[in-house]
Amino acid sequence: MFKRLMGLFSNDLAIDLGTANTLVLIKGEGIAINEPSVVAIQYDKHGHENILAVGQEAKDMVGKTPGHIKAIRPMRDGVIADFEVTEMMIRYFIEKAHKRKSFFAPRVIICVPYGLTQVERRAVRDSAEKAGARYVHLIEEPMAAAIGAGIPVRDPNGNLVVDIGGGTTEIGVTSLGGLVISKSIRVAGDHIDQAIVDYVKKNFNLLIGERVAEELKIKIGTAIPLDEELKTTVKGRDQVEGSLASIEITSEHIRAAMKDSLEQIADALKDVLEQTPPDLAGDIVENGIVLTGGGALIRGLDKYLSDIVKLPVYIAEEPLLAVAKGTGKALDEIDLLQQITYED
Numbered sequence: 001m002f003k004r005l006m007g008l009f010s011n012d013l014a015i016d017l018g019t020a021n022t023l024v025l026i027k028g029e030g031i032a033i034n035e036p037s038v039v040a041i042q043y044d045k046h047g048h049e050n051i052l053a054v055g056q057e058a059k060d061m062v063g064k065t066p067g068h069i070k071a072i073r074p075m076r077d078g079v080i081a082d083f084e085v086t087e088m089m090i091r092y093f094i095e096k097a098h099k100r101k102s103f104f105a106p107r108v109i110i111c112v113p114y115g116l117t118q119v120e121r122r123a124v125r126d127s128a129e130k131a132g133a134r135y136v137h138l139i140e141e142p143m144a145a146a147i148g149a150g151i152p153v154r155d156p157n158g159n160l161v162v163d164i165g166g167g168t169t170e171i172g173v174t175s176l177g178g179l180v181i182s183k184s185i186r187v188a189g190d191h192i193d194q195a196i197v198d199y200v201k202k203n204f205n206l207l208i209g210e211r212v213a214e215e216l217k218i219k220i221g222t223a224i225p226l227d228e229e230l231k232t233t234v235k236g237r238d239q240v241e242g243s244l245a246s247i248e249i250t251s252e253h254i255r256a257a258m259k260d261s262l263e264q265i266a267d268a269l270k271d272v273l274e275q276t277p278p279d280l281a282g283d284i285v286e287n288g289i290v291l292t293g294g295g296a297l298i299r300g301l302d303k304y305l306s307d308i309v310k311l312p313v314y315i316a317e318e319p320l321l322a323v324a325k326g327t328g329k330a331l332d333e334i335d336l337l338q339q340i341t342y343e344d
């Protein structure tokens, strides 16, 4: 009885712990936090670290910090690159979402990148517990993405979801509440941004940072030729002269820069389709493929993939929120939760 009462007042949380963005959803209220997974740390003269900023404020510092401040993305390529800072970030977000709410410890469900090792999952769980979570469930990203995209994952019907995040592209075929097949590659938004940095350096002798590359991708990036190609100017440092320079760059350039990464994503999708048992493949022909994650917003990516695999491809509604919404739904439906989460 007490436990039930506690559940009632405790404002349980669903967290999408992404390598690019972390979202926290409060049960019954909706999304409370949606911020970059970045932490700015200040080092004093004794080398002690202090959190200066977390989230958007910290991301705005990336590439612009003086020596004693570091803006860290603690999770990279779908793995935890810095355990300590990841823990700080999880605790910060949980405390921020939960602070004003209640006296009771919340139950927390966290969606983690698919490929995390057991040690990494343990670390995530521990940090949530240290932040005061009463009970911590973990859920895998392709499953959360599928639920968030509105796929009826418990039906005996095959559905295919492709979640293109910052660190990883995760592809999963769901049926009967489980992932029948899944594949994760470390080619997603960050990889594309880096490819743009390299392309601009090679073709224009211009050095730009990853933040500017990301802006170019979002502003003029496209997976397919456009009737009217886009263009913009970009500033950076001339590699030869060392001086500041600005150049004009077009969507055709960005498409060329992204080509390799997009091909790798298409290849992974083809792989999964080849491995899919015939009956489920039949379902997917019917249902089509659903794209989630920020990468789903790359112009023309649905058409690009559809042309390659010859199947209908749809973009989920609000793809950047799909995983958080799916995680939240799992929190709402305890029976669903028990079917699809895993314990270490």
Ligand SMILES: Nc1ncnc2c1ncn2[C@@H]1O[C@H](COP(=O)(O)OP(=O)(O)OP(=O)(O)O)[C@@H](O)[C@H]1O
Residues within 6 Å of the ligand: 017, 018, 019, 020, 021, 022, 078, 113, 141, 164, 165, 166, 167, 168, 169, 188, 189, 190, 214, 217, 218, 221, 292, 293, 294, 295, 297, 298, 299, 319, 320
């Ligand atoms: N309009 C857009 N066009 C292209 N890419 C975009 C757009 N908006 C966001 N992105 C990209 O989406 C990525 C972030 O997506 P998302 O928030 O789904 O990742 P994540 O969940 O944090 O990462 P992961 O799932 O790999 O852990 C970033 O690389 C970002 O540049």
Ligand SMILES: [Mg+2]
Residues within 6 Å of the ligand: 017, 018, 019, 141, 165, 166, 293, 323
């Ligand atoms: Mg994600």
